[in-house]
Amino acid sequence: MSSNISEILKQAQTLQSKLSELSADAEQKTVEASSGGGMVTADVNGKLQLVKLHIEPQIVTGGDREMLEDLVVAAVNEAIRKAQQMMAEAMTRVTGGLKIPGLGG
16 A cells, blocks of 8 residues: 555646746746737747837827727736646646646646
């Protein structure tokens, strides 16, 4: 029975190592989303941090601040959704689909 526990602990350590790698890698991976036909583009990393926001100059000079605000919110929210999906898929690959409380996915 102790060999079973030993094997389980070994597997847990391997999983923990893979999850640490995934977490470190998350900051380097980014997704992009846009709104307004590409007028606003947002890049979000795997840690759900906005790392880049691009706004086409012509939308700023248009003077419609509310529309610009709506486009920024839409682009950022879509990028966050894509980043969450990217990380959930990576988590599934690491855990083999095992549902682990508190680890998302």
